[in-house]
Amino acid sequence: MSAVAETDGRRRRGAIARSAALAAAVDLGSREGLEALTIGRLADATAMSKSGLFAHFGSKQSLQLATVARARDTFVAEVVVHAIAADARERLDHLLEAWMSYMERDVFPGGCFFMAASAEWDAREGPVRDAVVEAMTDWLAFLAQTVEDAGLASGDATGQLVFELNAVGVAANWEYQLYGRRDVFARARASFARVLGDAR
Amino acid sequence: MSAVAETDGRRRRGAIARSAALAAAVDLGSREGLEALTIGRLADATAMSKSGLFAHFGSKQSLQLATVARARDTFVAEVVVHAIAADARERLDHLLEAWMSYMERDVFPGGCFFMAASAEWDAREGPVRDAVVEAMTDWLAFLAQTVEDAGLASGDATGQLVFELNAVGVAANWEYQLYGRRDVFARARASFARVLGDAR
Numbered sequence: 001m002s003a004v005a006e007t008d009g010r011r012r013r014g015a016i017a018r019s020a021a022l023a024a025a026v027d028l029g030s031r032e033g034l035e036a037l038t039i040g041r042l043a044d045a046t047a048m049s050k051s052g053l054f055a056h057f058g059s060k061q062s063l064q065l066a067t068v069a070r071a072r073d074t075f076v077a078e079v080v081v082h083a084i085a086a087d088a089r090e091r092l093d094h095l096l097e098a099w100m101s102y103m104e105r106d107v108f109p110g111g112c113f114f115m116a117a118s119a120e121w122d123a124r125e126g127p128v129r130d131a132v133v134e135a136m137t138d139w140l141a142f143l144a145q146t147v148e149d150a151g152l153a154s155g156d157a158t159g160q161l162v163f164e165l166n167a168v169g170v171a172a173n174w175e176y177q178l179y180g181r182r183d184v185f186a187r188a189r190a191s192f193a194r195v196l197g198d199a200r
Numbered sequence: 201m202s203a204v205a206e207t208d209g210r211r212r213r214g215a216i217a218r219s220a221a222l223a224a225a226v227d228l229g230s231r232e233g234l235e236a237l238t239i240g241r242l243a244d245a246t247a248m249s250k251s252g253l254f255a256h257f258g259s260k261q262s263l264q265l266a267t268v269a270r271a272r273d274t275f276v277a278e279v280v281v282h283a284i285a286a287d288a289r290e291r292l293d294h295l296l297e298a299w300m301s302y303m304e305r306d307v308f309p310g311g312c313f314f315m316a317a318s319a320e321w322d323a324r325e326g327p328v329r330d331a332v333v334e335a336m337t338d339w340l341a342f343l344a345q346t347v348e349d350a351g352l353a354s355g356d357a358t359g360q361l362v363f364e365l366n367a368v369g370v371a372a373n374w375e376y377q378l379y380g381r382r383d384v385f386a387r388a389r390a391s392f393a394r395v396l397g398d399a400r
Binding site: 031032110111115116118119120123160164166167168170171172175177179184188190191194 | 310336388
């Protein structure tokens with residue numbers, strides 16, 4: 001029985017260490033890019049041993065994929081859940097406000113993890129690119145569903161509205177990361193209001 | 201006299217070789233990022249010698265800065281001149297159409313050089329970042345001037361309109377690079393028409 005308890009304790013400590021390493025990996029990935037995220041770089045940043053990190057992740061690509069998955073979990077927890085928790089007609093307003101708040105609060109220190117990752121990986125091939133594209137496709141599909149739930153558009157008009165709403169967020173992140181000016185979020189909120197006002 | 205002619209000929213050939221190398225550097229920079237643009241990588245891509253490229257550029261950073269300057273020249277020639285050549289009231293329409301056409305015609309094979317460079321360099325410091333930020337600041341200022349020349353806005357309303365127009369282009373580039381779907385340009389043109397329609 002005590003051997004089992006010891007094994008459980010080791011497993012739990014291992015899971016905690018892996019989780020802490022992934023949190024640092026997401027921060028590094030948002031600041032320096034996913035390509036620069038090697039096991040060696042993560043060891044430097046966390047003071048964990050390279051051999052320990054290899055035991056957790058196995059390879060650079062597995063580390064990159066685990067980092068994308070963790071960043072998705074964070075985005076869902078910080079943005080998507082606020083929409084899901086709201087009434088269908090208010091869901092879109094909650095989603096857009098949670099999205100801006102997530103950028104404004106610097107949830108990822110280098111700005112939106114996925115904007116950085118999609119710009120970095122759009123011209124590459126392989127599983128990491130596929131994971132980034134899948135995350136972006138799921139985001140655009142969720143935004144489309146939320147627009148339709150709000151009764152604001154259907155069919156091709158949904159695609160146009162999703163493009164315009166997504167554009168505001170993409171540009172807010174771009175300008176905030178480049179200049180560090182927080183007044184960009186007031187511009188973004190005014191743009192959302194105008195786009196939705198036209199649609200209503 | 202023939203020694204002078206020979207020196208002139210050598211200079212001219214040198215200038216042509218440097219210019220050809222820069223054209224390749226801009227293409228590489230737009231596809232793989234400016235950080236990956238080393239003299240060694242450029243030598244591989246152009247079959248020019250590393251020592252020859254070192255003689256032209258001196259260092260990785262000088263190469264990066266020369267590449268940013270060349271990309272600016274290209275953007276001005278492909279986009280900005282179309283606005284300058286037009287009547288003041290039509291200048292904005294010409295500018296936005298030339299901007300979309302520049303993306304659609306894949307002037308840079310990895311998409312807009314400056315969108316890629318600004319996403320890559322926003323969290324860094326130094327002369328390359330400064331050159332990228334200066335190019336973006338000049339672009340936003342030119343867009344603002346063009347909006348005011350069109351009599352569409354002034355003061356703070358100019359800033360809002362510039363944010364919204366720039367957002368459409370940033371997002372069109374983002375979505376086109378990620379998915380390769382050309383229908384994004386129809387979306388972008390419809391967005392410009394709506395934004396300008398609201399402003400007129």
